[in-house]
């Protein structure tokens with residue numbers, strides 16, 4: 418088996434991830450699995466740790482992120498250029514959309530079981546998105562990125578102290594609902610110039626644009642129901658020309674992936690996307706704020722190896738529940 422490194426964000430899930438790691442570590446000791454674990458100490462640290470682990474020697478290695486989608490996002494950014502790395506994930510955050518899209522069990526000990534089983538085989542190659550910002554900074558995403566209303570809400574939620582308080586009461590979702598309602602009545606839609614594989618589109622009164630590698634975002638919303646992370650294509654969603662009340666309806670329907678039936682929701686597929694807008698729009702990648710429009714996105718096909726139960730027929734009959742089974 419390849420060497421296993423864990424990068425643990427003890428602050429994910431509002432500190433609950435530390436307890437999750439203790440459970441995982443107990444199990445590693447019971448099973449006598451050799452491993453090395455590193456704790457993140459500040460935002461951005463997971464990226465640095467992943468880069469250092471990857472560069473230590475060119476041996477095949479596994480890096481398992483223990484945290485939320487933000488932790489996985491950072492690990493991806495630290496390891497994406499190193500081809501001898503296979504990535505895995507143990508859900509310890511509040512959203513955990515990676516687990517939904519890549520069929521990782523919701524329970525951390527079950528997720529470890531699956532990882533140890535999959536680690537005996539080769540990882541599956543998946544696509545990643547490379548975003549180039551106006552200042553030439555590059556960011557990679559594994560789940561999805563978005564510009565506009567959704568990225569504004571995600572930014573406000575992550576800045577807010579209310580998130581920590583409500584998460585402690587297991588009411589984490591309420592903070593999204595609060596900011597959704599707050600911004601719903603004040604947010605100004607914008608004209609967006611979108612180019613998809615060279616084809617130009619102009620959308621007026623646009624609420625947001627998302628570019629997805631897998632279906633789930635925002636803690637279980639099925640924004641791109643048909644997205645496949647290994648098909649060499651992004652699924653692009655544009656929401657425009659909607660009244661504020663109808664937008665609310667669209668948001669509710671996203672949990673079941675039914676929003677795509679609204680005429681104001683447009684969907685496309687493509688590999689190269691650029692987003693320009695009249696006003697500077699907030700931008701997120703895997704739920705993390707990365708800056709503002711304009712930007713360009715390029716799909717890097719099969720750029721990463723990941724441990725996933727997707728398309729593993731032999732995994733289907735096994736007992737561990739997938740993260741999405743609770744929906």
Ligand SMILES: Nc1ncnc2c1ncn2[C@@H]1O[C@H](COP(=O)(O)OP(=O)(O)OP(=O)(O)O)[C@@H](O)[C@H]1O
Nearest residue numbers: 429430457458459460485486487488510511512513
């Ligand atoms: N030691 C640390 N102290 C403070 N923040 C940290 C630390 N380590 C990592 N972070 C930051 O914590 C943030 C949240 O992490 P993460 O997204 O993994 O958890 P989450 O928000 O609970 O889960 P999700 O994104 O799935 O909702 C990330 O932006 C990351 O940069």
